[in-house]
Amino acid sequence: MSEKYKITIDGVSTEVEPGTTILNAARQIGGDLVPPAMCYYSSLEGSGGKCRTCLVKVSKGSEKDPRPMPKLMASCRTTVMDGMEVQNLTSPEVQEARKGVVEFLLINHPLDCPVCDQAGECKLQDLSYEHGTEATRYEFNRRTFERIDIGDKIQLHMNRCILCYRCVYVANQLTDQRVHGIVGRGDMAEISTYVEKAIDNDFSGNMIDVCPVGALTDKTFRFKNRVWFTKPVWAHRDCDKCCGRVTLWYKGDDVLRVTGRKDEYGEVHEFICNTCRYDKKRTKDWVIEGPAKVERQSVISANHYDSKVVPVIDKR
Amino acid sequence: MEVYRKQGGYAAVEKALKTMTPDEVLEEVKKSGLRGRGGAGFPTGLKWSFLAKPEGVPRYLVCNADESEPGTFKDRDLMVRNPHSLIEGMIVSSFALGANTSYIYVRGELFYVIRILEKAISEAREKGFLGKNILGSGYDLELYVQPGGGAYICGEETALIESLEGKRGNPRIKPPFPAVSGVWGCPTVVNNVETIAATSWIVQHGGDEYAKIGIGRSTGTKLISACGNINKPGIYEIELGLPVEEFIYSDEYCGGIAGGKRLKAVVAGGSSVPVLPANLILKTMAGESRLMSYESLAEGGFVSGTMLGSGGFIVMDEDACIVRNTWNFTRFYHHESCGQCSPCREGTGWMEKVLHRIEYGHGKMSDIDLLVDVAAKIEGNTICPLGDAAAWPVGSAIRHFRDEFEWHVREPRLSQERNYGLAGYADPLPVQAAEA
Ligand SMILES: Cc1cc2nc3c(=O)[nH]c(=O)nc-3n(C[C@H](O)[C@H](O)[C@H](O)COP(=O)(O)O)c2cc1C
Ligand code: SF4
Ligand code: SF4
Numbered sequence A: 001m002s003e004k005y006k007i008t009i010d011g012v013s014t015e016v017e018p019g020t021t022i023l024n025a026a027r028q029i030g031g032d033l034v035p036p037a038m039c040y041y042s043s044l045e046g047s048g049g050k051c052r053t054c055l056v057k058v059s060k061g062s063e064k065d066p067r068p069m070p071k072l073m074a075s076c077r078t079t080v081m082d083g084m085e086v087q088n089l090t091s092p093e094v095q096e097a098r099k100g101v102v103e104f105l106l107i108n109h110p111l112d113c114p115v116c117d118q119a120g121e122c123k124l125q126d127l128s129y130e131h132g133t134e135a136t137r138y139e140f141n142r143r144t145f146e147r148i149d150i151g152d153k154i155q156l157h158m159n160r161c162i163l164c165y166r167c168v169y170v171a172n173q174l175t176d177q178r179v180h181g182i183v184g185r186g187d188m189a190e191i192s193t194y195v196e197k198a199i200d201n202d203f204s205g206n207m208i209d210v211c212p213v214g215a216l217t218d219k220t221f222r223f224k225n226r227v228w229f230t231k232p233v234w235a236h237r238d239c240d241k242c243c244g245r246v247t248l249w250y251k252g253d254d255v256l257r258v259t260g261r262k263d264e265y266g267e268v269h270e271f272i273c274n275t276c277r278y279d280k281k282r283t284k285d286w287v288i289e290g291p292a293k294v295e296r297q298s299v300i301s302a303n304h305y306d307s308k309v310v311p312v313i314d315k316r
Numbered sequence B: 001m002e003v004y005r006k007q008g009g010y011a012a013v014e015k016a017l018k019t020m021t022p023d024e025v026l027e028e029v030k031k032s033g034l035r036g037r038g039g040a041g042f043p044t045g046l047k048w049s050f051l052a053k054p055e056g057v058p059r060y061l062v063c064n065a066d067e068s069e070p071g072t073f074k075d076r077d078l079m080v081r082n083p084h085s086l087i088e089g090m091i092v093s094s095f096a097l098g099a100n101t102s103y104i105y106v107r108g109e110l111f112y113v114i115r116i117l118e119k120a121i122s123e124a125r126e127k128g129f130l131g132k133n134i135l136g137s138g139y140d141l142e143l144y145v146q147p148g149g150g151a152y153i154c155g156e157e158t159a160l161i162e163s164l165e166g167k168r169g170n171p172r173i174k175p176p177f178p179a180v181s182g183v184w185g186c187p188t189v190v191n192n193v194e195t196i197a198a199t200s201w202i203v204q205h206g207g208d209e210y211a212k213i214g215i216g217r218s219t220g221t222k223l224i225s226a227c228g229n230i231n232k233p234g235i236y237e238i239e240l241g242l243p244v245e246e247f248i249y250s251d252e253y254c255g256g257i258a259g260g261k262r263l264k265a266v267v268a269g270g271s272s273v274p275v276l277p278a279n280l281i282l283k284t285m286a287g288e289s290r291l292m293s294y295e296s297l298a299e300g301g302f303v304s305g306t307m308l309g310s311g312g313f314i315v316m317d318e319d320a321c322i323v324r325n326t327w328n329f330t331r332f333y334h335h336e337s338c339g340q341c342s343p344c345r346e347g348t349g350w351m352e353k354v355l356h357r358i359e360y361g362h363g364k365m366s367d368i369d370l371l372v373d374v375a376a377k378i379e380g381n382t383i384c385p386l387g388d389a390a391a392w393p394v395g396s397a398i399r400h401f402r403d404e405f406e407w408h409v410r411e412p413r414l415s416q417e418r419n420y421g422l423a424g425y426a427d428p429l430p431v432q433a434a435e436a
């Protein structure tokens, strides 16, 4: 099919393939009008629709049926119709709803950014900075869980989890057998391995990369350093298990951590194996390509980056 | 079985399978104007006609017998007292939809109902109404009873389908709708017990006959489970269009408010629908008397109206505490939220805590507006309607009974000792009506 659908978001028009979601259409346009997404992850099938941060208003359904949609729609799970018109930043209703969602995500969040390893690359931190209010109206005890180690490489800090289900999809789609899942329901739901099993699988480390917050962190990197003091560098190696294309995070001459390559929306498109992630932490293990090319910076790192390492704008 | 047969039971099966085509059955159901009895009131014929029919893909009919809405207990009784009416309805509906496998998803706690249904199914099978080549018509149907896990959320049709497939009962993100991709990814119709049971009557007597019962676009009869402070709680089959006042006060139905007290408020369609004060449930804003029908109860929108919902009619007298009742409902939704989407997962718990605080005399004036705001931010922003169902009772309680919330905050001591009583703005009409 060569036919394309026309869509207008906040007054900016573009044409997309049928089947494209509103969110991906917005990403094709780029810039501020792209709705934030906490649970959608383009390379994980079935993800999205849960966090509700990406809600937008469909003010015109399509050329054929111009009626507006009655409710705000999750842009990550709503496909574009020809002639659709969408409001994101231009709709006060959307802004208000998003503020609400951010508040909901934060009421049970420990707000422990100062001691959280994810700080500086946390999607929730960025989101609340951009859309949140200054003070909380929540005056009750926050939900708390014990920290648990799932395996020797990953620590789960459930208090920080936003239940985006991404890590569950990773385990479902990347590993042979999923041994963790969502247990319980409502606000008592938690990520857990049934009987505290260790997650031990060649691709389990990707759960860390997809986690938008500091709920799943790399124990081999824990407290070693702040992300914004480390320098991301792209590198690759010949790997028989995965693509071998990674980001190395340097402090001086030391590789402190290895992750998948994230795009400007914090998404990894090529997942890496645990050997690359945990066992190859010397420069000589890798062929260095150069500074990581990511356009978008988190609220914290934006101020700290050495301008030499944030040069290229990569529009794939 | 014998009794049911003697009273003309399974005649609809014979009529449909032997003399009608599936499309003719569908046509009768469309003509009848039957609307879903599960809560949303969506026209059943229309819903059936949306069912996708790709070649070579099986289709399914699922009966939603998960009934767990607080205040609603009609389907259980229907299944216990007259299981064959449901099974007969399942057969003709499945025939109309071209489904060869159908499920009845029963709430897990109802073991005895499951046993009754299974017995009735085996009786029907013995008589040749189920299985291969039913009554020599060439139509096959297998009917299964599937016990659920006893979670309210599994009554939501897509969560029900997930649960039926053996997964965690999380509602799916729509679209795709079940009519296109339901059980095992195949086109599926989900209908309430009462809806399905009504179809056999429609087949037997014709859609036009059914449409004569009721009022306007609310055709037919409806089971109402009445409870609360009334003289005669129970399940009543009413013709749609019955005045609410008659339903509450006539001896044929609820028999008036228990203990000669006065009516304070009514939740007309199960815990999810907005609560209305006495004056607004009896008469609309325009001063017309309110009827038990989809349209009349909804008159005035959410400002002054409510919904027929699933027919759980909860009556509260002058001694009922609206704050406590709202807290109780919210506690239910908090407990039953599946936790997938942020507004419902976090918002229901937050509302419950604030309501608890107000009810127990630790509330603040600002809490009331906070509740309104939180409810508004849940409403419409969630994956499934449970979010709305949790928000509506809170929004409506504060809209109509704000005084009572404020009184709880102002008089923390007093509110622990006694209830607020009738609100000053509640119409005194109920008393006069009772005497008349
Ligand atoms: C949270 C939630 C719970 C529900 N529970 C039930 C239920 O217990 N029984 C039921 O028949 N419908 C229930 N529904 C409505 C169903 O989703 C669906 O609309 C209904 O089964 C359709 O049948 P109908 O067209 O015959 O009304 C529920 C909906 C929601 C959102
Ligand atoms: S642990 Fe992280 S990735 Fe998993 S559900 Fe929670 S926030 Fe999402
Ligand atoms: S609205 Fe509530 S019950 Fe429905 S999907 Fe969202 S969290 Fe689950």
Ligand code: FES
Binding pocket: A036, A037, A038, A039, A040, A048, A049, A050, A051, A052, A053, A054, A055, A074, A075, A076, A077
């Ligand atoms: S990103 Fe769309 S709902 Fe989470």
